[in-house]
Amino acid sequence: MDSEQDGKTPGLTPEEERDIDENQPPRAAVLHETIRMQGDQELERNVAALFWSALAAGLTMGLSLMAMGLLNSRLPDGEGFHAIASLGYSAGFLAVILARQQLFTENTITAVLPVMTKFTLSNIGRLLRLWSVVLVGNLCGTLLVAYVMLHLPIFDSKTDLAFLEIGRKVMENDVGTMFAKGIISGWMIATMVWMIASMEAAKVAIIVMITYLMALGDFTHIVVGSAEVSYLVFAGELPWKDFWMVFAGPTLAGNIIGGSFIFALISHAQIRSESGTPKKQTSQKQSLQKKQRAVPDREDTERKGDAARKGT
Template identity: 30%
Template sequence: MPDSNADGATEQMTSRSVLDTILDTALHEMNRERSGLLLSGLSAGLDIGFGPLMMAVVLTLSPGGFGDLTTELLLASVYSIGFMFVILGRSELFTEHTTLAVIPVLDGQASLRDLGRLWGLVYVGNLVGGLLFTLLVILLMPELGVVTPAAFETIASKLVTHDLPWLFVGGVFAGWLMGLLAWLITAAQETTSRLILVLVVTGTIGLLHLPHSIAGNVEVLFGLFMSPSITLLDYVGFLALATVGNAVGGSVFVALLKYGHVVRGAN
């Protein structure tokens, strides 16, 4: 009969190794120069824009729309493209660090000031990168011929037409999923496994139309520039509540809980 204690110890060692890897990675990022963090965040903000762009292309070319199962699944799949570029390319994404960068603070190896510095630089880089991507697509769009302004408006409206409490709660779920993805990516050993994880987790966010502050930044910016029905107030309200919700979801439901159970189990 197998020894259940031995099995538990093996499982716990695996969890502890994941936590140790996250700690090392997060501390390394916290100690990077400001310019490096800002540029990495800028790169992530640019790259993640390909997801919303491909969503608009699918909506333009597909005979279906939101509510049609085939179209919804296809939209969720292409939504993941930007995340694949960012996560496998090792650029800095704010919603990953709502979990990764919190764990060294919980462990006493970093301060809240260190956390604020990392969050601030990555977040600003992500938003500026998303803005630059949006402007570049607007310049290219007339020559692309595969996407219409109406598609961008439809995507943005899907995020900004909800009540404010929904934006926050939806943001919590999106942050929870992104924090879980950061943990699972660290545990995964192969690029193929990581690719599948990104597709499944971010595809879930896309299928549920949850407000992700960085990808959603691009989605709503497209609507803001392309449609008079999307206002600056819509954009600011979305961004504020999605950001706070993402931070709560990643920090509380992943960083705090997983750190707590691994540390207590290891002891």
Template identity: 35%
Template sequence: MNTEDHRPQSDDEADGAQNDSRDESERRLRNAPDDGEVMRDYFAFNEIFARVLSSADHELAASNRYLFWSALGAGAGLGLTFVARVVFTEVAGEESPGLLGNLLYPVGFLIIVLGRYQLFTENTLTPVVLVLTRLASVASTLRLWGVVLAANMIGAVGVAALLAWFDVFTPERVAKAVEMGRHAHEQGWFDLFSKAVIAGWIVAAMVWLVHAARDTISKIVFVYVLMYFIGVAGFYHIITSSVEVFYLAFTQSDIGFFPLFPTFVLPVLLGNTVGGVTFVAVLNYALFAEHEDSDLFQRYGEQLSAKDWFFGSAARRISR
């Protein structure tokens, strides 16, 4: 028998084996996928960012006519959220929308996300990251926001009027709808703003996760869970919450319609915008800034000059 095969390893041989093991580990780490090309059901952070940029490019390049009608449908679609809250709250016997009353709060958002309608709070994420990277102008984003917000609000007013002037609700559900509207209307300006900031953050985070999802089921789960959270927590969304107070104004003589805009619509609008932009778009851009010289980022073309970035009147199509 060859005794050399069983002799103990020397210190040099042991050190050599450890070095070989370390080199193998480092080699495997260098070869690990970091761009999602191998794990096709998973997007890396910069790939999600690229998908957001592409979506924003599409939205900014859309015509005012398309944006208006799509956003009008979105405003009307979110009226279903109000209907669902009223019906489920009354059926569940809850004094105010709770776990059961908010069960279908996400229904309007599911219609919008899966149907690709234009919703203002969704657009607080995608165009802003495009502007932050100086691939689109501030003016083009303001155009998008103006058209979409106006159409969203028109849709919300239309649904509130329809529900108030036609026999859609039973008397019991009318009482619940009025109670919900009064609860929102009685909130203070800063309370509305504060709760709207969190709602804007959640909606923008939902948009980011939807861009990270590859299949429809995942998107449905993301939308349902996060939007249900908004309803249960009592946060305020500019369109769904506006439907509530508009309904109140159309059914109660002591509530004026136009005073709602400075006292309710404005703080919720500002809160949603601040939440969406600050907590999601800016933070995500800050994280991505480290990779702005990567091939993935460079394929989106040259950045705009300072003048074009601020005053440009139209979105520039990103080079593919």
């Protein structure tokens, strides 16, 4: 009767109810706290550790440009083959995230949640320190890898042309489009981080799915795009002014807004709105556990009483 009144399926044993509880997906508050703790750990790292990790991430992100260029140069022309070549975009993200290197756009959510949870000048300062160090490290890595890919005799001429075409495709966007696509890109990366915290076992599939969609949509990303566009600069096709003013500035602003001021802010607002719910659920669960413990206690008492009566 109680089960029917509570809306539960009747006939479930306590063990089955525990199995159901264990198989429930984590609540948004749990995901929020998981990412917040990760961000707090990143904020505590020293500058040297952050920079070297970010530099390694920038170098590794060159894999995205490399994979797309190699695939484009070896596949026939056509939209269908372009869709296949776009899978190469995921290569750098997979390597960076699985290696736990510092990627700037990941930090637009992980490092922001601790600041939103405890909004103080100290936390804001720690966030700006992290962002500046990681961004500089990422850009140093991507510029270096683009320079090496162009000037060292590594790839054939067809692949070199494919690298140039990738950069030209990015620079077809004007400032407003760079900014708008950067917002979507930042939001997608933040979504990816949230999903990974929810389903760690599906991390690889989540990374590939999100970043592949980014490539198909030609959304702009400050780290990957800096490798693609700087390749044009080093090849003499684009001035540094356009790199910073047309690509880097608008894309960076869009990534921050999409990851921090949209996704992270809304996610944090959701948790704040639900802050009273967990306590109620916890108290209900505790009272249920007390009732379950009380049943065997009463049975033990009755058995002891029967034994005492028999003894007398």
